[in-house]
Amino acid sequence: MTHNLYHSFAIGNVHIPGNLFLAPLAGFTDVPFRTVCLQNGASLCWSEMVSAEALARGSVKTRLLMERSPGEDYLVIQIFLSHYSQALRALPVLLEYQPTVIDINCGCPVPKVVKTGAGSALMNRFNDAADIVRALTGETSVPVSVKIRSGWDSSSITCVEAARLAQAAGASFVTLHPRTRAQGYSGKADWNLLTQVKRELDIPVVGSGDVNSPEDARRMIETCGVDGIMIGRAAVGNPAIFARIRTFLEGQDIPPQPTDSELLDMITVHLDHQIEIKGEQAACREMRKHICAYTKGLPGSAALRAEIVHAESREAYLSILTQVLS
Numbered sequence: 001m002t003h004n005l006y007h008s009f010a011i012g013n014v015h016i017p018g019n020l021f022l023a024p025l026a027g028f029t030d031v032p033f034r035t036v037c038l039q040n041g042a043s044l045c046w047s048e049m050v051s052a053e054a055l056a057r058g059s060v061k062t063r064l065l066m067e068r069s070p071g072e073d074y075l076v077i078q079i080f081l082s083h084y085s086q087a088l089r090a091l092p093v094l095l096e097y098q099p100t101v102i103d104i105n106c107g108c109p110v111p112k113v114v115k116t117g118a119g120s121a122l123m124n125r126f127n128d129a130a131d132i133v134r135a136l137t138g139e140t141s142v143p144v145s146v147k148i149r150s151g152w153d154s155s156s157i158t159c160v161e162a163a164r165l166a167q168a169a170g171a172s173f174v175t176l177h178p179r180t181r182a183q184g185y186s187g188k189a190d191w192n193l194l195t196q197v198k199r200e201l202d203i204p205v206v207g208s209g210d211v212n213s214p215e216d217a218r219r220m221i222e223t224c225g226v227d228g229i230m231i232g233r234a235a236v237g238n239p240a241i242f243a244r245i246r247t248f249l250e251g252q253d254i255p256p257q258p259t260d261s262e263l264l265d266m267i268t269v270h271l272d273h274q275i276e277i278k279g280e281q282a283a284c285r286e287m288r289k290h291i292c293a294y295t296k297g298l299p300g301s302a303a304l305r306a307e308i309v310h311a312e313s314r315e316a317y318l319s320i321l322t323q324v325l326s
């Protein structure tokens, strides 16, 4: 039976209408991309990760990462930090942005972040992560969650213990990306760990890692029992994956991929929203990686890659895109 695999997701007293989430992807999940994903079936999106320390120090640039579009009713704001005192100092600014959830990043593998004791460094000091959750839940009624990895490396798989501590500290749910810090984004996500963490917890568990198709989404829910599915890399260039997964989880046939003209409309909406926010030149630079992803694998797109990478205007993009998406 697949019809009940798509369902609402309760976070405290907020009921998110569905259980298909856009993962936080630094450098990608800004307002325009999140908007396209929501228009194409994502139930809830995560912000890019935001430095709690920078917020506490009043960085204006960092605040921009927490902006949302008027129709974006729910937003998980993810922060990275190493110590609960930073969370408390950042909290007043965070609350100005009315996050649906404050999520604690315990997974970022990037050396610049890990060196400060944040991101996946917290997988080695999970008591500190639990202190962050406890400090925040003590100060605000906004739900708090954690996004964790399997552990630091294959000799230190700590996710089950970390998830238990997060629950005890008051987390509303846990997201697990079951790769170690040492794995980065390579190798396979170990979904067995999702099953284990789900078995241990009373709070909901969200699974992240290697959901690349509607079939993967169904398999993750059925085999691991997770309450929500997070899609990251597979949504880049392919926001329609959310609607396709939803239909499949509701027990119907997987809808076809968008037609060329639907894809062109989707990219144009994305590009125009980016231009509205950043101005044409900056928006076009920002859109390169997205447009490469949207057109990847389409006949003729490889030959146009050099043009895509050098496009500086809306007009240039649309002229390239109409060649690929006739």
Ligand SMILES: Cc1cc2nc3c(=O)[nH]c(=O)nc-3n(C[C@H](O)[C@H](O)[C@H](O)COP(=O)(O)O)c2cc1C
Pocket: 023, 024, 025, 026, 027, 048, 049, 078, 105, 106, 107, 108, 147, 177, 185, 208, 209, 210, 211, 230, 231, 232, 233, 234
């Ligand atoms: C470019 C990139 C940026 C990412 N940025 C973040 C981030 O800011 N915070 C976070 O918790 N995870 C981040 N992740 C991890 C993803 O949220 C996700 O857990 C991981 O990519 C596995 O899911 P996927 O196979 O669906 O991509 C990032 C991953 C990638 C590839």
